[in-house]
Amino acid sequence: MTIFRTENITKKFGGLVAVSNLNINIEKGQIIGLIGPNGAGKTTAFNMITGVYKPTEGNVFFGDEKITGLKPHKITKVGIARTFQNIRLFNELSVLDNVLIANHMRLKSNVFSSVLRTPDYVKKEKVIKEKSINLLKELGLEDVKEEKSFSLPYGKQRRLEIARALATDPQLLLLDEPAAGMNPQESHELMVFIHDIRDKFDLTILLIEHHMKVIMGVCESIYVLDYGVTIAKGTPNEMQNNSKVIEAYLGVE
Amino acid sequence: MKRNNLLNIIAIIVFIAILFILNMTLDAYKLRIFNLAGIYVILGLGLNLVNGFTGLFSLGHAGFMAIGAYTGALLTMSPEMKEMTFFLEPITPILANIQVPFPVALIAAGVIAGAFGALIGAPVLRLKDDYLAIATLGFSEIIRIILTNTQNITNGALGIKGIPGYTNIWWVWGIALITVIFMVLLIKSSYGKVFKAIREDEIAAEAMGVNLFKHKMMSFVIGCALAGIGGALLGSLIGAINPLLFRFLFTFNVLLIVVLGGMGSITGTVLSAVVVTVMIEYLRVLDIDMNLGFIRIPGIPGLRMVVFSLILLMVILFYQRGIMGTNEITWEKIFGLKNRISNLITRRKAS
Numbered sequence: 170m171t172i173f174r175t176e177n178i179t180k181k182f183g184g185l186v187a188v189s190n191l192n193i194n195i196e197k198g199q200i201i202g203l204i205g206p207n208g209a210g211k212t213t214a215f216n217m218i219t220g221v222y223k224p225t226e227g228n229v230f231f232g233d234e235k236i237t238g239l240k241p242h243k244i245t246k247v248g249i250a251r252t253f254q255n256i257r258l259f260n261e262l263s264v265l266d267n268v269l270i271a272n273h274m275r276l277k278s279n280v281f282s283s284v285l286r287t288p289d290y291v292k293k294e295k296v297i298k299e300k301s302i303n304l305l306k307e308l309g310l311e312d313v314k315e316e317k318s319f320s321l322p323y324g325k326q327r328r329l330e331i332a333r334a335l336a337t338d339p340q341l342l343l344l345d346e347p348a349a350g351m352n353p354q355e356s357h358e359l360m361v362f363i364h365d366i367r368d369k370f371d372l373t374i375l376l377i378e379h380h381m382k383v384i385m386g387v388c389e390s391i392y393v394l395d396y397g398v399t400i401a402k403g404t405p406n407e408m409q410n411n412s413k414v415i416e417a418y419l420g421v422e
Numbered sequence: 423m424k425r426n427n428l429l430n431i432i433a434i435i436v437f438i439a440i441l442f443i444l445n446m447t448l449d450a451y452k453l454r455i456f457n458l459a460g461i462y463v464i465l466g467l468g469l470n471l472v473n474g475f476t477g478l479f480s481l482g483h484a485g486f487m488a489i490g491a492y493t494g495a496l497l498t499m500s501p502e503m504k505e506m507t508f509f510l511e512p513i514t515p516i517l518a519n520i521q522v523p524f525p526v527a528l529i530a531a532g533v534i535a536g537a538f539g540a541l542i543g544a545p546v547l548r549l550k551d552d553y554l555a556i557a558t559l560g561f562s563e564i565i566r567i568i569l570t571n572t573q574n575i576t577n578g579a580l581g582i583k584g585i586p587g588y589t590n591i592w593w594v595w596g597i598a599l600i601t602v603i604f605m606v607l608l609i610k611s612s613y614g615k616v617f618k619a620i621r622e623d624e625i626a627a628e629a630m631g632v633n634l635f636k637h638k639m640m641s642f643v644i645g646c647a648l649a650g651i652g653g654a655l656l657g658s659l660i661g662a663i664n665p666l667l668f669r670f671l672f673t674f675n676v677l678l679i680v681v682l683g684g685m686g687s688i689t690g691t692v693l694s695a696v697v698v699t700v701m702i703e704y705l706r707v708l709d710i711d712m713n714l715g716f717i718r719i720p721g722i723p724g725l726r727m728v729v730f731s732l733i734l735l736m737v738i739l740f741y742q743r744g745i746m747g748t749n750e751i752t753w754e755k756i757f758g759l760k761n762r763i764s765n766l767i768t769r770r771k772a773s
Contacts, residue, residue: 219629245631257626259619261748270619273612274631280640283611284604294612337631 172197172373173249173341178227178237180213180397187213188397190227193375195341200367200374202384202405205394206417211377212254214394215343218375219251220244231341246274250339252330254346254377260319264310264329267318268301271336301336307369308332324355328362335370342366344376348383360386385409393417426753437599445591453591454659459699460594461655464601466679466691468648473677474685474748475609476641477621478547479555481673485562486646487653488569488668489538490531492576494654495585495663496520497527503584510580511573524588528597528654535650536643538565543642547635550624559670570665581664582657589658597655598692601648605688608644617641621686682737683744690746705729 173195180188188210195201203211216222218229220241228237231247239247259267276297282290305311308328313321318329327347334342347363348356360383367374378384384391385405393401393408395417401408408414444456465487472480496504501519505512512518522530546557569576576582608614616637619627628634657663683694705726712719737745 221625240633241628242631242633245629251629253626253629257623257629259622259626261622262615262618266615266618269612270615270627270632271630273616274633276612278612280608280611280613283613284607286607286611290611297612333630 170197171195172232173375174230175214175218176228176230178214178217178224178229180210180217180222181225186397188217188394191392191394191399193392195373195375197340197373198367198371199389200363200376200387202388202391203375203377203394204379204381204384204391204408208396209394209417210397211394212345213397215251215345215377218244218343219249242274245337245339248338248340249343250334250337250341251343252327252334252345252347254349256326256330258318258326258329258333261317263315264305264318264321265298265301265314267329267333268304268336269297271333272297272301275338304332304336308335308366323350324358327351327359331362331366335366339372341373341375344374344378346377346379348378348380351380353382356380356383359383363387429753434599441591441595455699455703457589457591457594457659458656459696460591460598461652461659462676462679462695462699463598463692464594464648464655465652465676466683466695467601467605467688468645468652469673469676470680470683470685470688470691471605471608471617471648472642472645474680474687474691475614475621476617476638478638478642479551480558480642480645481555481670481677482542482558482562482565483645483649483676484668484670484672485565486535486539486649487656487672488565488663488665490535490650490653491657491663491668492569492582492653493531493534493650494527495582495657496575497522497530498524498586498588498658499582499584500586503586507580507582507584508574508577510577513577514574517575524586524593524658528593528651531654532647532651535653536647539643539646540639543639543646547638547642559673562668562670562673566665566668569668576665579665581662581667583662585657585661585663587658587661589655594655594659597651602688602692609688613637613640618686678734681744682734684746684748685744686748687744687746687750689751690744690749694745701733702726702730 171194173193175191175193177190177192178188179186179190191214193201203214205211213222217224220239220243223238228235230236231249234247236244236247259270276293278290278293302311302314305314308331310325310329310332313325318326321329331344331347348359351359363374364387366372376388388405391402391405391408392399393414400413400417401411403411445453448456465483469480469483472478496517497520499507500521504518542561546554546561549557570579572578616627616632619630619632620634620637624634679695679698680691682698683690683692708726708729709723710721712721
């Protein structure tokens, strides 16, 4: 069952075509990779999917719903969550608060009942808090839940960012270079982790990554971009031997 | 949790008792300064919600105070008084005969200032950082210019005199207390967390499903409403207002209190509002002649502001994020401090 697809999405910045005619098709439960040299348009593609940019042309579909050009917060509500290439945590807030904020959109309490702490709000808040603590427990962040998020070590910050994205109850998770800056040991753990959360939270994952080991290890299918154009797609093994991909990464012999 | 609630109730009762004693013992001058401090608490908390907690750099507070002050004044003055004040051009018939009780006027001041906040916020809150600061500053000046030129509503540059002086220690500090409680509850709630999230990282907040515009607007409107209520109280305290009172300098005074106390700290704002207001008055000694016995320093009007600025410079130099930063004084910290001190004493004794 196709859970997500893009139809010829194109983004132009003036004369520069950052992404042209990208067609991604993701089945439920898949882990799909999006790779390409620097400046290939991977993050631009993410930004179009999550509503940060409006595609110049083309459409984005989630299930049967057309979500092209919706605001980022609406897209999150629909069920697409993301992480960022350079970690964007709420630094001054505690780990638990970071996750709690992701639940705010589903709280459905107005500001008056929140301030007056009506029984209804208190009950909802309690449910959300329990849910968040459980989530932190599952991701191994429970022991640091009261600490400010900027004080965490790098690996845990990455993990918290994923936890925060998961707290929005997504069906599709977009990971933007989750292994950036990780050592081999950490990136190996990350691979296991990605598989784990896919199974545990019944997710579909689209990830950008430069780390080929991670890509080869977790992805079932890969899209390769170069200068905004999709130059190849297929299984990791096919891509390893694809002449166009090798050319894009290493140049012509 | 239970213990804290109990302590909070005790603290409020003690606070009311202190107000009672101050009301009995302070002379009119000191009482007035104390009330002014209370008004600054309300104004400061309003601005801190916008600037400190939500991270929206707004410099338009004075404009909303003006709206509140004028609303409060026009709604509480008697028809005869209005007729006397508006001698150049009579007041519009709609406003001429309205007179409502003080609390109603205060609420109206808050509501109308909040409504103007929403009106101005809608276009302006799409901007960020310095751009937002300049835009809000501009709108605040526009409000002031409009007030100067709508002669038949605001009496223009002549201002309004003879505003009934309902403001007393109970009104000011009662509302200040309610504002503090409101702010604590708001910041503790899910909405408060979202405000802080917007301050920390807008893009990430939006990616977490936070409707940026809605929440920024909410924070801004609440801040403006508090400014309006503070303005109405101030008008009633001074008894006379004119558009020049609400120049940018007034926003700066409130901003100074917020920054000194710590952007994003409720207790910090309360502390600094009281300290700054009282200190500005006490430094008045510097403006008059000083006789040190061996030398006589002639009074230089304005010297207190120089000294005050120096003190401000020092604080900002050593406490860049204000006295409290984003921290709060909590019962846990007070008890923690007590334990630490007693530990220190026992250790001293042991050695």
